[in-house]
Amino acid sequence: MRTPTQPVRNRLHHPELTTLVQTARFHAGRQPAAPAVLCEGRTLTYADLHGASNRLAHALRAAGLTEGDRVAYLGKESEHYYEVLFACAKTGTVLVPVNWRLTAPEVSHILQDSGTRLLFLEEEFAPIVGGMPTAPPETVVGLGSIVAWRAGHPDTETGFEATPDTPVAQLYTSGTTGLPKGVVLAHRSFFAIRDALAAEGLDWIDWRPGDIALVGIPGFHVGGLWWATQNLNAGTTIVAMRAFAARQAVDLVRDLGVTTACVVPAMLRMMLTEPGVTTGDFTTLRKTVYGGSPISEALLEKSLAVLDCEFAQIYGLTETGNTAVCLPPAAHVPGGPLMQAAGRPYPRVRVKVIDEQGRELPPxxxxxxCLHTPARMTEYWGLPGKTAETLVDGWIHTGDAGYVDEDGYVFIRDRVKDVILVAGENVYPAEIENALESHPLVAEAVVVGTPDERWGEQVHAFVVPAPGQRPSSRELHTFLVPRLAAFKLPSRYEVIDHVPRNPSGKILRRELRDRFWSDSARKVN
Structure with missing residues (x-):
């Protein structure tokens, strides 16, 4: 493995910055000409980012938006995404990034549930908004005209000063009821882990002068938003990909001299299987941060050999403000005892494991x-009952089953909640089951996650037909396509006579799921 080219003492940490408002102001004054965002050959400097987001903030105010109003963004990654993020920070409005892979009904739910008043819309996705069963927000601004829309407004700040507890983003994560929940994150969610690492002098994840960071995970995902803000807070340069493509990612690392990257394991696998990829494509890369799902030992060995850099695994949820646990580079030893671990908590983060009665269990x-982190969410938007179930006395109940060893390392073994992880995206069975059961030929449906070498897990649907019916896989798939995002669609449909239940009527989902995992030490992938 290459030796890092810069000593740890050169880490970038600006402890005086506690909000994104301060971040934009500080770096625009300190290094105005430094590149903040690179996207498809365009460069947005820190001065550009500050000025454009100021104008956009005044435009939001002129459109009647005030503190607490929701502003949605439906589009692929670009410099405009970050301009909108900082404009929201400077007005006290809350950014709602919308997954552009969702269908019209799914997007409609997010816009309605959040009460979005203004939508920034990439023209490519206008048909989705046009196909929604509900009316669009009162104001829709096409991203192609965003520059003209903000023109004429001053490039000075609005005067709004956020606090670390001011909400700044609302990200939607699928729920056990079938409807996504809005996770509200405050500014502190994007500073707390940085401060914890710096306080202990740890370089598990670090930011250094001259860093160029590839943002492989999209900004509607907490991992992508968190990674981008960490680098912008440090004053480094981020490379925004419109959408992840393996060949393009390899080319960007090589051609732009990328030094750090944040990806999910499925992205690593795709990059390494691109024709002609060699170690020479990654000579500038010093650290790869990955999360969303565990990495297989075979993929890790190949990644270490080809990328030839340090690796850090991060574990957390949208509700924890992204990462709360990290497997540091030193633990990434193929065949080593910690390769099955999720990692250990950062300083200032606590972990406990509880039984069904809420009692803490021994190592x-x-x-x-359960995780107690200063980066945790403030609430599920508009769902106080669900918030109280997940956030208890400051502890986030993850829904993951695991244990902590004597040295404090967290090992994830299964799931308490019925979540499926497809390439780092949370998929809840209830959402798919509800859609399937609305088909006239389906009496009942049960969905489970099964292992998949490429994506980590895939969706497997068990279907009980209506009396006298037998729907085909093609019929069911065609029915679901306009109702669910592609990554939620089952890979296989299996017809069964009945759904197994216990005496109280609860579905024995485990009975259907376990046969696919019989050869795995972990029932997560």
């Missing part, structure tokens, strides 16, 4: 993993 005992 080695398997139960639900």
């Amino acid at each position: 080695g005992a398997v139960g639900e993993v």
Whole structure:
């Protein structure tokens, strides 16, 4: 493995910055000409970012938006995404990034649930908004005209000063009821882990002068938003990909001299299987941060050999403000005892494992993993009951089953909640089951996650037909396509006579799922 080219003492940490408002102001004054965002050959400097987001903030105010109003962004990554993010920060409005892979009904739910008043819309996705069963927000601004829309407004600040507890983003994560929930994150969610690492002098994840960071995970995902803000807070340069493509990612690393990257394991696998990829494509890369799902030992070995850099695994949820646990580079030893671990908590983050009665379990005992982190969410938007179930006395109940060893390392073994992880995206069975059961030929449906070498997990649907019916896989798939995003669609449909249940009527989902995982030490992938 290459030796890092810069000593750890050169880490970038600006402890005086506690909000994104301060970040934009500080770096525009300190290094105005430094590149903040690179996207498809365009460069947005820190001065550009500050000025454009100021104009956009005044434009939001002129459109009647005030503190607490929701502003949605439906589009692929670009410099405009970050201009909107900082404009929201400077007005106290809350950014709602919308997954552009969703269908019209799914997008409609997010816009309605959040109460979005203004939508920034990439023209490519106008048909989705046009096909929604509900009316669009009162104001829709095409991204192609965003420059003209903000023109004429001053490039000075609005005067709004956020606090670390001011909400700044609302990200939607699928829920056990089938409807996505809005996770509200405050400014502190994007500073707390940085401060914790710096306080202990740890370089598990670090930012250094001259860093150029590839943002492989999209900004509607907490991992992509968190990674981008960490680098912008440090004053480094981010490379925004419109949408992840393996060949393009390899080319960007090589041609732009990328030094750090944040990806999910499926992205690594795709990059390494691109024809002609060699170690020479990654000579500038010093650290790869990955999360969303565990990495297989075979993929890690190949990644270490080809990328030839340090690796850090991060574990957390949208509700924890992204990462709360990290497997540091030193633990990434193929065949080593920690390669099955999710990692250990950062300083200032606590972990406990509890049983079904909420009692804390000793090291080695398997139960639900709970995390106490200063980066945690403030609430599920408009769902106080659900918030109280997940956020208890400052502890986030993850829904993951695992244990903590004597050295404080967290090991994830299964899931308490019925979530499926497809290439780092949370998919909840209830959402798919509800859609399937609305088909006239389906009496009942149960969905589980099964192992998949490329994507980590895939969706497997069990279907009980209506009396006298037998729907084909093609019929069911065609029915679901306009109702669910592509990554939620089942890879296989299996017809069964009945759904297994316990005496109280609860579905024995585990009975259907376990046969696919019989050869795995972990029932997560």
